[in-house]
Amino acid sequence: MEPAVGFTRAGALWTSLTVGFLTLILLLIFIAQNTSSASFAFFGWRWSLPLGVAILLAAVVGGLITVAAGTARILQLRRAAKKHHSAAHSNP
Numbered sequence: 001m002e003p004a005v006g007f008t009r010a011g012a013l014w015t016s017l018t019v020g021f022l023t024l025i026l027l028l029i030f031i032a033q034n035t036s037s038a039s040f041a042f043f044g045w046r047w048s049l050p051l052g053v054a055i056l057l058a059a060v061v062g063g064l065i066t067v068a069a070g071t072a073r074i075l076q077l078r079r080a081a082k083k084h085h086s087a088a089h090s091n092p
Helices: 009-033 051-090
Strands: 037-042 045-050
Touching: 009 051, 037 051, 045 051
Parallel strands: none
Antiparallel strands: 037 045
């Protein structure tokens, strides 16, 4: 028997929001349980942060680097597709 209503964008959004909030709750629990301070050094800079915050910060920076690389690749592919599209329409 098939469901009465199939896949919808609203349903996908609701599922994504639920998964996102559950992930956020797990991250908050992780940070709350890892509050011991850790020292860090980077190119002569020295600082200390709670361990949970430091790991979360590293994950966020890694995600931002991934997004930047993906964005650069998407822009590169769009330029190539646009160039190919205009070349295909200019040659009779």
